[in-house]
Amino acid sequence: MFTPNDQMRLARAYVPFQIFSKRLDPMEGLLKGTIFPELYFPYRGHKR
Amino acid sequence: MWIYEKKLQYPAKVGRANVQMAKYLITQYGGPDGELAASMRYLTQRYHMPTPQAKGILTDIGTEELAHLEIIATLVYKLMDRASLEEIKAAGLGAYYADHDRALYFVNGEGVPWTAAYIQSKGDPVADLHEDMAAEEKARATYEWLIDLSDDPDLNDTLKFLREREIVHFQRFGEALQIVQEYLDTKKYF
Numbered sequence: 001m002f003t004p005n006d007q008m009r010l011a012r013a014y015v016p017f018q019i020f021s022k023r024l025d026p027m028e029g030l031l032k033g034t035i036f037p038e039l040y041f042p043y044r045g046h047k048r
Numbered sequence: 049m050w051i052y053e054k055k056l057q058y059p060a061k062v063g064r065a066n067v068q069m070a071k072y073l074i075t076q077y078g079g080p081d082g083e084l085a086a087s088m089r090y091l092t093q094r095y096h097m098p099t100p101q102a103k104g105i106l107t108d109i110g111t112e113e114l115a116h117l118e119i120i121a122t123l124v125y126k127l128m129d130r131a132s133l134e135e136i137k138a139a140g141l142g143a144y145y146a147d148h149d150r151a152l153y154f155v156n157g158e159g160v161p162w163t164a165a166y167i168q169s170k171g172d173p174v175a176d177l178h179e180d181m182a183a184e185e186k187a188r189a190t191y192e193w194l195i196d197l198s199d200d201p202d203l204n205d206t207l208k209f210l211r212e213r214e215i216v217h218f219q220r221f222g223e224a225l226q227i228v229q230e231y232l233d234t235k236k237y238f
Binding site for chain 2: 014046
């Protein structure tokens, strides 16, 4: 489970800030929909 | 002000015409979680955002959603291309044909016309950014159901691109939310 730190309060939603680190090359980024590998979450399909 | 580039943000290819798939896909044109709703929502809400970052993110993403609207329009058009009346009737688009021929119109998959009631502009930036994040998740889920419904690898390639953009947008709205919440917190104590 996610543990809150002292910067956080209840009844509030948090999305961590993205820190710039790696970058894909532009063509690969275009094909994937993002140049940031840490934001790439492809759809694998639902098992039903 | 906008500058128009006469090209699509991402190629919009289809393997074959498929009227049934056009009927499903049109919800991303004029449905409740579609690209028109997304674009209009963000471009309207941006005026009451309290920080320049939040205004900028809503402007940028609202603009990109217009580019997605154009991709969806192209895909639906290609899926309907040269469809016979028999195919149109078989796909349940006879009533659509009566109103629109093969032209594009802002409807969901059931033919319900787009309405501003799909979107909100609450005036409370925290409430509105939450709506925007939810909108991105709903659009992502819609793309996943559409990919499930489609057996066309070319079409799915474009749908996967658009789905990934929703994830990136969610991240950006989440960052905007943190900025806005921190701004409102500091404002409160001075």
